[in-house]
Structure formats: C-alpha cells, structure tokens
Amino acid sequence: MTAAGAIRCVWLRYFAVFHKSLKYAIVTTFFEPLLYLFAFGFGLGPMIGTVDVLGTRLTYRQFIFAGIVAQTLMFQGFFEAAFGSFIRMYYQRVFQAIAVTQITLSEVLWAELIWDTSKATFAASAVLLIGVVTGDFSPAGALATLPIAFLSGLLFAALGLLVAAKSKTIEEINYPQYLLIFPMFLFCGVFFPLGNLPVYLQWIAWVLPLTAVVSVIRTLTLGTPLEPGVFVVIPIWLLVLTPWSRRAMSRRLVK
Amino acid sequence: MLSSAAVVVHDLRKVYQSSGRPPLCAVDGISFEIEKGECFGLLGPNGAGKSTSMNCITGFYAPTSGDVRLLGVDVHAQPRKARERLGTCSQEDTLDSDFTVLDQMIRYGTYFGLKVSVIRPRAQALLARFGLADRSDDLVEFLSGGMRRRLQVARALICDPEILILDEPTTGMDPEVRRILWDIIGECRARGLAILLSTHYMEEAQRLCDRVAILHRGRILDCAPPQQLISRHIGEEIVEEEIRPGVTWKRPPNLEDVYLKLTGTHLDVGESE
Numbered sequence: 380m381t382a383a384g385a386i387r388c389v390w391l392r393y394f395a396v397f398h399k400s401l402k403y404a405i406v407t408t409f410f411e412p413l414l415y416l417f418a419f420g421f422g423l424g425p426m427i428g429t430v431d432v433l434g435t436r437l438t439y440r441q442f443i444f445a446g447i448v449a450q451t452l453m454f455q456g457f458f459e460a461a462f463g464s465f466i467r468m469y470y471q472r473v474f475q476a477i478a479v480t481q482i483t484l485s486e487v488l489w490a491e492l493i494w495d496t497s498k499a500t501f502a503a504s505a506v507l508l509i510g511v512v513t514g515d516f517s518p519a520g521a522l523a524t525l526p527i528a529f530l531s532g533l534l535f536a537a538l539g540l541l542v543a544a545k546s547k548t549i550e551e552i553n554y555p556q557y558l559l560i561f562p563m564f565l566f567c568g569v570f571f572p573l574g575n576l577p578v579y580l581q582w583i584a585w586v587l588p589l590t591a592v593v594s595v596i597r598t599l600t601l602g603t604p605l606e607p608g609v610f611v612v613i614p615i616w617l618l619v620l621t622p623w624s625r626r627a628m629s630r631r632l633v634k
Numbered sequence: 635m636l637s638s639a640a641v642v643v644h645d646l647r648k649v650y651q652s653s654g655r656p657p658l659c660a661v662d663g664i665s666f667e668i669e670k671g672e673c674f675g676l677l678g679p680n681g682a683g684k685s686t687s688m689n690c691i692t693g694f695y696a697p698t699s700g701d702v703r704l705l706g707v708d709v710h711a712q713p714r715k716a717r718e719r720l721g722t723c724s725q726e727d728t729l730d731s732d733f734t735v736l737d738q739m740i741r742y743g744t745y746f747g748l749k750v751s752v753i754r755p756r757a758q759a760l761l762a763r764f765g766l767a768d769r770s771d772d773l774v775e776f777l778s779g780g781m782r783r784r785l786q787v788a789r790a791l792i793c794d795p796e797i798l799i800l801d802e803p804t805t806g807m808d809p810e811v812r813r814i815l816w817d818i819i820g821e822c823r824a825r826g827l828a829i830l831l832s833t834h835y836m837e838e839a840q841r842l843c844d845r846v847a848i849l850h851r852g853r854i855l856d857c858a859p860p861q862q863l864i865s866r867h868i869g870e871e872i873v874e875e876e877i878r879p880g881v882t883w884k885r886p887p888n889l890e891d892v893y894l895k896l897t898g899t900h901l902d903v904g905e906s907e
Contacts (some may be wrong), residue, residue: 380714380748388744395741396732403661463863476728480745480793481714634650634686 385482389490390497392473397498408502412451416509419443419570432572432597433604439553440523444510445600446569448503448524449593456499456532457560459551460539462493464628468543472633484632488625492536499532510600519584522598527599530617532590537620538588563589589615639667640797641674641691644906646700648686648852658684660784661850664850665886668828670796671813673819675843675860676832677889679897683852685725688801691830691862692722704797721795723787725802725832729774730849738768739792746793757792764788765814775898779806787815791822798822799830804838816842836890846889848896860889867892 380386404632424440432442467473474491478484507524510516542555566571566580566587573581584590591612597603635866647777648661662685668674676684689695693709702709730738734764736757743753761767764784774782787803800819804812817843833839839846840860847857856863868887875883882900 384747385714388747391742391744394729399732471724472728472730473730475694475724475726476730477745479694479717479720479722479724480742481717481747482745484694485712633645 380481382486383625384501385486386490386493388575389477389482389487390494392477393490393494397616398459408455408498409505411454412447412502412506413509415447415450416444417508419447430572433606434602435601437597437601438515438602440513441510441515441601442572442597444506444513444515446593448506448510448600449568449589449596450564451503452499452528452531453560453563455502455533456495456535457539457542459498460492460495460536461542461546461556462539462549463495465543465546465552467491468632469549473585474628478632484629485579485625488540488628491628492533492621492625493538494541495539496529496532498538500529503528503532503565507600516600520602524596524599527592527595527607530613531588531596533589534613534617534620537617537624539624541620541624541627544624544631559587563587568593575598579626585612586611615634638706640670640672640702640705641666641668642701643667643687643831644703646685646687646690646702648690649696649698660852661690662809663853663856664847664849664854665700666847666854668797668830669821670828671826673691673823673829673831673842673845675839675846676830676849677836677839677846677893678832678849682849682851682897684902685801686852687849688724688799688830688832692720692799693717696779708714719793719796721793721798723790723798723800723803724807725781729775729782729786729789734771734773735766735777735895738774739785739789742789743792744748748793753792756794760788760791760839763818765811780808780811783807784811784815787907788816798827800831801828802832804833804835812838837894840889845878848893850897856892863892864889866896 420440420443427439430442477487507521591609594606595609598605650658690697693713704716709716739757740753848855868891873887
C-alpha cells in the first residue's frame with residue numbers, strides 16, 4: 380500500500396457512507412444553494428437589474444450565481460469538516476480505529492480533508508452547472524473554475540478541521556459558525572459589491588478568505604477584472620490552515 | 635541484540651506534556667517481550683499506564699523514548715509494515731456506526747490492503763465464530779454492549795494477525811459470552827498468535843495469560859507466570875478472608891492477592907513520601 384493508496388482507501392469509506400445516504404446527501408448538497416439561487420437570483424435579481432463590478436456590467440443574477448458558487452464551497456467544506464470530523468473523531472472514533480491499521484493518522488487526516496474538499500467541489504459544480512444551463516456562465520468559464528474551486532474547498536475544509544480540533548464540545552463549533560462563517564457569507568461580496576462598504580470594512584473583508592474566493596470565481600465565470608489580492612490571500616490561508624489543522628487534530632488525538 | 639520475539643518493547647517511556655500542568659510520566663521505562671503463541675497480560679489499577687503502553691505499542695502514540703518492534707519492525711519508523719499483521723481492539727468503542735456488522739468487517743479489511751473477495755468469507759467465518767452471524771446486516775447501534783465488544787475483537791482478527799492487542803476486551807460482557815471470548819483467545823494462542831491483553835479481571839488473567847506483568851504508576855513491579863507470581867509474593871497457603879463481619883472464607887491464593895499486595899504496598903509508600 381502506498382500513501383496515495385491509503386488515502387484513497389479512507390476516501391472510499393467516506394464515499395461509501397455518502398453513497399448509502401445518497402438521497403439525503405443530494406438534498407442537503409443541492410437544495411441549499413438552489414434556495415439561494417432562486418430567492419436572490421430569480422426573486423431579487425429583476426428588482427436590482429445590473430451591477431457594476433470593477434467596470435464590468437453583470438446582471439444581478441449572474442453576480443449572485445458566482446457568489447453562491449463561492450458560498451457553497453465555504454459552507455460545504457466548512458460544515459463537513461467541522462461537524463463531520465468532530466463526529467468522526469469524538470463520537471465514532473473513526474480516526475482512532477483506522478490509524479492502528481496499515482494506514483497512518485497522517486493519511487487518515489489527508490483523506491478527511493480531501494473528502495471534505497471533494498464534497499464541497501461536487502456541490503459547487505452543481506451550482507456551476509445550473510449557471511451554465513440558465514446561460515449565466517459560459518461552459519468554458521465553469522470548467523476553468525473547477526481547480527480553484529477545489530483549492531478554495533480545501534481552504535474551508537482545513538478551517539473546519541481546525542475548528543473541530545479546537546472545540547471541546549460539538550456546540551462550541553457554533554462560535555466560529557456565527558462569528559466567522561456567517562459574517563463572511565454576508566460581508567465578503569456574495570450579495571453586493573464590496574465597494575458599497577466603508578473602506579475599513581473592505582479591508583477586513585479582504586483579510587477574510589471568502590472575499591478572494593468570490594473575486595476569483597467571478598473573474599473565471601464572468602470575466603470580471605482579476606484582482607491581484609487573490610494571489611496573496613488564498614495561498615496564505617491555504618498554507619497556514621492546511622498544516623495547522625492537521626497538526627491540531629493530530630495533537631487532539633495523539634496525546 | 636535483535637530478538638526473535640513477535641513483540642519487543644524496550645525501555646518504553648511516555649511523558650505527557652500539557653501546557654499549564656507538570657509533565658506526567660504515564661509509562662516509565664517498561665520492557666518486555668512476547669513470543670509467538672504466548673499470551674501476555676498487563677494488569678494494573680486505572681491510570682497505571684496500561685492503555686498508554688498499548689497505544690504506544692500499536693504506534694498510535696509516539697513514545698517519549700524507547701523502542702517497540704512488531705515482528706522485528708520498528709512500529710514508529712515503519713508503521714505500515716509493522717502493522718501488516720497486527721490486530722487491535724482498543725478499550726474505547728471504535729466501531730464504525732455508519733456501517734452494518736458485516737460491512738464494517740469488510741471495510742476494516744480494506745485498511746489492510748486486502749481485497750474484498752478475500753475479506754468477505756473471512757469476515758463471515760469470524761462473525762459465525764463470534765456468534766454474530768445473524769446480526770450481519772444490522773447497524774452496530776442495534777447491538778448490545780457485549781455484542782459490540784465481541785464485534786470489535788472479531789474486527790481485530792480480520793487482517794489474519796500474528797499479533798493481537800486487546801485492551802480490556804471483556805468489559806461489559808456477561809459471563810457466558812466472556813467464556814466464548816476466552817475460548818477464542820485460547821484458539822488464537824494455539825494458532826501461534828502473540829497476544830497482549832490488559833484486563834481488570836484477575837480470573838481472566840490467571841486463566842489466559844502465560845505471563846503477567848503487574849503495572850503500577852508506569853512501571854512493571856513484577857512479571858512472571860501467574861502461578862509463579864502467586865507463590866513468590868503470597869505463598870501456597872490457603873488464604874483466610876473475612877468477606878463479611880463474622881463470615882470467613884478459605885480459598886487458595888490468587889492473582890488478586892498479588893495485585894493488591896504489590897500495588898497496595900506501593901500506594902502506601904507513595905503516600906508517605
């Protein structure tokens with residue numbers, strides 16, 4: 380068994396669980412982004428008309444669809460990693476069970492992150508597909524988004540894993556959910572252009588990872604100008620969170 | 635010197651470092667070997683370091699110092715190779731509640747790189763031997779505590795191990811089921827498995843173990859075959875024990891007397907320090 384084989388083997392465990400409850404999984408994975416798409420894209424969109432993003436005119440529906448792709452990555456990646464890995468670590472002890480077989484804990488945690496990322500990317504692909512069907516995204520733009528979607532999913536999965544590792548009880552995960560995830564959802568450019576905010580809030584928003592993810596996804600799907608900040612913010616968060624979350628979970632399990 | 639024993643534990647130490655608290659030495663330099671076909675018992679009060687030792691031996695915890703070799707392979711340097719033929723049943727319930735009884739046996743086998751076509755018949759045979767065949771399609775949440783424990787031991791055997799590590803395997807089992815497990819452990823030993831067993835039950839240790847180590851505060855106080863420990867520390871004389879005021883009981887000395895004598899004495903010494 381190679382390290383990649385070991386990670387794949389654990390990933391297949393996650394997939395088997397997902398597959399067993401496929402109906403439920405599909406409802407939870409697709410239903411939520413669809414709600415946002417319909418409420419904001421079709422409901423609110425006609426009232427707003429068009430939005431100017433750094434000189435590019437977009438319909439509000441296009442604007443919000445791209446935002447929802449990013450938001451889906453964040454919610455799916457974060458929640459699967461935060462609540463899911465807490466349950467697997469604390470209640471099911473799945474990590475502990477696997478890490479005494481031929482597979483090491485390091486590989487188990489890679490599989491966890493890659494699974495959470497896969498699930499987030501899968502859900503975001505569904506939103507991209509809907510955008511292509513409604514004619515808001517070009518197929519090429521949607522395809523080009525996939526790699527960055529995977530990296531962004533990994534970023535939020537690592538954030539979730541870190542939160543799970545640092546939470547004493549499952550209720551404690553609610554703190555970062557309300558204090559970090561929901562504020563990002565509301566203030567990082569998903570619903571309105573960041574330029575509408577006071578400058579100091581724009582700066583705070585740009586430090587948070589979702590703003591850069593929203594920005595780069597709008598560039599790839601809709602051709603808005605590329606903002607150089609994304610090349611700084613996304614790599615830094617990824618390079619900090621990925622090893623930090625793995626180390627934190629490892630320390631939580633291995634005394 | 636390389637030993638041919640299946641399990642070699644050499645001068646194993648584990649110190650827990652946690653911020654704001656003094657370091658805690660849970661395992662303080664223990665050494666022992668387990669031969670193929672030998673059942674080795676770890677006995678000790680709660681907090682003696684049994685589970686910590688076992689977690690270091692499976693390679694799950696990194697020891698502070700010392701070596702653990704499984705079938706000649708250093709478990710911390712090469713965990714994958716060392717654990718190829720290692721079956722582990724931890725003290726905590728680690729059954730995967732997302733899978734049915736049979737499916738999780740099969741799934742667990744894949745973690746050892748085994749093909750499903752190889753694992754499935756093996757899993758079915760194990761479930762039959764453990765009296766769980768008729769529960770194959772049930773989720774583990776519908777099993778009783780004793781059944782879950784049995785399933786976890788059965789799962790430890792899915793990789794066809796040469797070394798079996800059982801951390802308090804019979805906790806929560808009724809006497810009848812415990813006897814089934816004792817028989818199975820006996821069969822494993824007869825097949826040449828090296829078995830490391832920790833238990834609270836003295837009768838179990840006395841019955842199953844070829845050698846027993848009494849562990850206290852991270853150190854091995856003594857290690858020998860049960861009968862030898864008894865004659866060394868208690869003697870051969872019949873023990874008279876007052877079980878209730880006015881009711882005395884005469885019985886041969888057993889491992890419990892050794893355990894209480896050794897760990898009790900040391901407790902007193904510890905308190906007077």
